[in-house]
Amino acid sequence: MSKYIHSVFSATIIIGMILLPLSGCKKFLDKKSDNTLAIPHKLEDLQALMDNYGTINSRDILSGEVSADDYYLTENDWMAMPNQGDRRMYTWTSDYLFDYAFNDWSNGFSLVYYANTVLEKIGDIKRGKDNAAVWDNVKGQALFIKAKAYLQLAAVFCLAYDSSSSGADLGLPLRNTTDFNEQSVRAPLRETYNEITTDLQAAASLLPEQPLHAMRASKAAAHGLLARTYLWMRKYNEALKYADSCLKIKNGILDYSSLSASKTYPLPPFNSEVIYSSMAPPPRPLSIVKAKIVNELYSAYGSNDVRKQLFFRPNPDGSVGFRGSYNGNPALFCGPATDEMLLIHAECSARNEDLITAGKDIDELLKKRITGYTGSQFTDKKQALQFILTERRKELLMRGLRWMDVKRLNKEGANITLQRTIGAAKYSLPPNDPRFALPVPEDIIAISGMQQNPR
Template sequence: MKKLNYIIVLCTTLSLLSCEKFLDERSKSNLRIATTVSDFQSLLDNYSVMNYMDLSSAEMVAGDFYLTDADWASRAEQERRLYLWATSNVMDLTTNDWINMYNMVYRANTVIEGTPALHALNSVEWRSVLGQGYYYRAKSFLQLLGSYALAYDEAEENPGIPLRLDTDFNKPSVRASVKQGYQQLVADLHKAIPLLPVTAVHVMRPSKPAAHALLARAYLMMRKYEQAGLHADSCLQLKSNLIDYNTLNLSLTNPFVMFHPETIHYTRFQNPSSLSNIRAKISLEIINSYADGDLRKQAFYRLSNGAYAQRGSYSGETIPFGGLATDEVYLVRAESYARAGRLEAAMDDVNTLLKMRWDKRKSFIPYTANTKEAAINVVLLERRKELTLRGLRWSDIKRLNKEGRGISLSRTINGVTYTLPANSARFANPIPEGVINASGMAQNQY
């Protein structure tokens, strides 16, 4: 406990460089063979791997931000190509989302394989560590499927990702179907829920509310809205804090602190240079959607040189937040209610959230909806406004296009407009060529 708290304080007070150096040294110490519950916990407490490497490739292509011609030209070739939805050479061969996620999977599998030998302990700590292993494996699979595979569909057998369920490097990597991938991660999360504590030692560790929230997110991506709502509700029964944005100091560079009360599980993106708030400009479609009195526009964004950039992230840093927070969970439950025809309950959840985002000096007019379609549209609009640059839009577009929304994307560079049509096969990012060459797996087909 004292060691964990020391690490957290150190990482939040030292400079980024010294923090990364500290984490690298701690990573080396974790390479010893794990034999105790504490050893396995240390594997999962390596924050540089487990908390600071959320997949960013999905956000890079989701269309909520744009780059100027000059900023685009200054990026590495792979980033430039990914930004414009190229079908090859879009990721560095040695450091990329795929490698980072499977590093997390390997650590999770090490814990899942190793902790049963200690089952006689059956302690709170033992159960928590095993639950964290299942949670992190599911989280990694979900992010990989969200980026590198097409949308979930019960009737289709599209290629998904390799489901590495043990630490045996000798087993060949074979792509399971998208459906099999979701089935596996759902099963992992159902195993994690009874093992995890209601309140973790720190929000950098998974908890029972986090597993419910992640399962709600997964079911939403699967368009299984009833199950998404049930797990969103289970999460909110355990943790439902919302920040009153009137209490924030909106004059600060970032009004949000790390580990604030809405945080369920703290993770953030790997640091992709194109997503830096000095380069990524927010779509005017999003900026213009905020009404007068909505404090989110001021809390989230800043106007600089005629364009808006992210100002406040739930990470408390300049790097975007990719974790789980209660605002997302309220919106998942609201969408579930709306799709079930429970219009009043759906609007209650949306209005509960918005009241905490509204300038108290200005009149707040609650949302109402008279039809299911109207309620769904309200929730989807607020989801877009609340969860910008949170790593969710790419999956949202894919699932909504399955329902006929017809969302296409376009970006313009050097006077040339590039378009990604709705339901294009390119809504699955290319797997890094190095992985394809080494494994012999089939690449996504475009």
């Protein structure tokens, strides 16, 4: 573990040499690179680059969570937001949602740049008998980081995946080099998701089953993100396959009754369910003092559901705020975890009408969540899916997943309309509305000439 800690400190120096110019980029995807930059040439340097937890693991994309329906803001809190973009995002306004330069788009593509730096430089290092395991691990981590960034970007900036239209729907600009001179052109959504799944499958073939630490990617993490990706693509057989593969490597479930609700943040970081530690500080609208959990969701937790005590903090006005992050602090956890894998496995089993397996999955989870839980009794596919999807929403609250769940479930005919009220004004987002793909920051469009999302 001492080598791991040393690599984290080394990363600070290396990242300063490599990526400091990014903070001054006129635009992230179009700034020319500086050929005088010091670039690492050793495997340990490349590993150190990816051990920078503050960047690699702490810049997840949460604009989708801001846009989703698990919370609300009071009129006073909404009016007090210092940033107009936050107010516009909350009400699903069509444009001008993001700060200049530093936003979810730039955060996502900065991770792509990190990963591409490693993938380019590792090609200059000969893989041999003495370094094969380390070489494979480093490359696998870079592929994983890149795929994770693309998946989160696609969830926010692209429409829900639909196999019938994915060849024409707008995807992401797929960057495969560190050359800022490369023109930014949006690939079709099908090609974007193909890139994600291809990189994750390659990563899984290279990574060890268990990482040195949950800050690093592993085979289990790659399988977990593949399960999430295929679920979002509504390719449920593939999602089932990879959730199963992930759970065969890591399957621990926390007994919530053993945790103390008296702690400010009761869920411990790096706990036994965490497959890969990935998070972000909550955006302003999602801060614990402002974001109130909608009553429809809060009331779905029974009195004997331990999550009701662990996940929420009561407010003086009778509302509740969320405190159940797997980071053990205000930051919102977005990485794959075993509870998510069980829920994917259960949902996909139910969709295949395997109600026995779906019931076993749900029982395994809920017996560690609900005092006196006696087991599920699924009688048909529709009833099972309704139960499982409700538990999914309750269990995976504030994990950066709800926005894509609404999008994909509306493709399944769920007919979920999002609604908000600010004073006398009412706002709504109907199923499959183009605004479910948030606008690419306008300054990026202006300088790159990329196509903006239709409004």
